[in-house]
Amino acid sequence: MLSYRHGFHAGNPADVFKHSVVLALLRAMQEKPGGITCIDTHTGAAVYDLSSDFACKNREFERGILPLWHAAEVAPALDDYLHQVRALNHGDTLRYYPGSSQLLRQLLRPQDRLILCELHPTEQAQLSKHFHRDRRVTLHHGDGYAALANYLPPGNGRGLILIDPPYELKTELQDLRNALEPAMQRFGHGVYALWYPLIEGKHSTPDGLPEALHLRGEKWLDLSIEIAQQKRLGRMFGCGMAIINCPFRARQTLQTIAQLFNNA
Numbered sequence: 001m002l003s004y005r006h007g008f009h010a011g012n013p014a015d016v017f018k019h020s021v022v023l024a025l026l027r028a029m030q031e032k033p034g035g036i037t038c039i040d041t042h043t044g045a046a047v048y049d050l051s052s053d054f055a056c057k058n059r060e061f062e063r064g065i066l067p068l069w070h071a072a073e074v075a076p077a078l079d080d081y082l083h084q085v086r087a088l089n090h091g092d093t094l095r096y097y098p099g100s101s102q103l104l105r106q107l108l109r110p111q112d113r114l115i116l117c118e119l120h121p122t123e124q125a126q127l128s129k130h131f132h133r134d135r136r137v138t139l140h141h142g143d144g145y146a147a148l149a150n151y152l153p154p155g156n157g158r159g160l161i162l163i164d165p166p167y168e169l170k171t172e173l174q175d176l177r178n179a180l181e182p183a184m185q186r187f188g189h190g191v192y193a194l195w196y197p198l199i200e201g202k203h204s205t206p207d208g209l210p211e212a213l214h215l216r217g218e219k220w221l222d223l224s225i226e227i228a229q230q231k232r233l234g235r236m237f238g239c240g241m242a243i244i245n246c247p248f249r250a251r252q253t254l255q256t257i258a259q260l261f262n263n264a
Contacts, residue, residue: 006044006166008054008055008057008058008060009058010055010097011048011055011097012060012064012233013064013225013231014064014227015064015065016064016081017239017258018100018195018241019081019098020078020257021241021254022103022193023080023084024077024080024250025160025246025250026038026104026107026160027080027250028247028250028253029250030109030112031249032158034157035156035158036111036112036113036160037114037158038108038112038159038161038162039115039147039148039154039159039160039161040101040104040114040116040144040162040164041117041144041148041162042163042164043099043116043123044118044120044123045123045126046102046126046130047088047130048096048099049095050094050095050096058233060233061097063227063232063233065094066094075260077260078260084106085098101116101127101137102130104162105131105134105137108136112136113136113154115137115138115147116131116137116138116140117147118139118141119143124139127139144163145175148182149183149186152190154187158190159187159191161190161191161192162193162195163180163193163194163195164194167197173212176194177213177215180215184218184244190244190245191243191245192244193241194243194244195239195240196239196240196242198237198239198240199235199237200235200237209242218244218245219244221254222240223241224238224240224258225239225240225262226238226262227261
């Protein structure tokens with residue numbers, strides 16, 4: 001369960017898509033002044049060094065963030081995301097790629113809060129060092145699914161919950177459902193963003209994550225993309241973001257983001 005290290009995959013096409021969607025969601029929610037609690041259930045590291053041995057083993061970032069970094073023009077729907085990545089680097093050289101925790105932290109307003117959940121001891125240490133004494137960030141060293149029972153509903157009444165597990169375990173979909181159902185009962189109007197992979201030969205999400213979870217009556221926006229053949233590594237040919245209670249003002253931007261990736 002602790003074997004997955006996202007450093008091997010940081011900045012790949014799935015990361016770019018996922019993070020673009022999450023930033024657009026938070027921006028839309030921030031159009032209202034009330035504070036927002038962001039919860040990241042499977043955080044990983046805060047920042048990834050793209051010159052590290054992890055990142056350079058397969059150099060997946062060369063298929064994801066790097067072409068966007070060097071693009072002469074960027075679609076408006078991706079401009080905010082790219083701006084946030086550039087804020088972590090100096091000049092024209094791309095070295096550091098922000099994890100979801102860092103991207104969310106960069107967007108927090110004074111009234112917003114961030115809760116980061118992580119099981120892996122190495123990632124826990126990196127998060128503790130990176131967010132040392134940051135009063136807007138709470139670190140939960142433990143299972144992110146279990147943490148939802150502790151933090152929902154949030155005290156400020158508004159929340160964005162990012163659920164991005166590694167899908168290593170055969171029980172992942174059932175674990176996800178077992179966590180999501182009571183979370184929705186406690187905090188039914190929260191915005192939940194669930195990432196999932198599309199993998200050749202696996203049928204865990206044949207009709208998208210909402211169907212696979214067998215949840216009924218929820219207001220889903222299910223976005224999925226296929227990664228161009230020349231950008232694929234391994235058997236993952238695409239991924240999706242399934243969103244519950246998607247803000248209406250974000251829908252057009254999110255659909256545009258998905259279309260951009262499917263046309264790439």
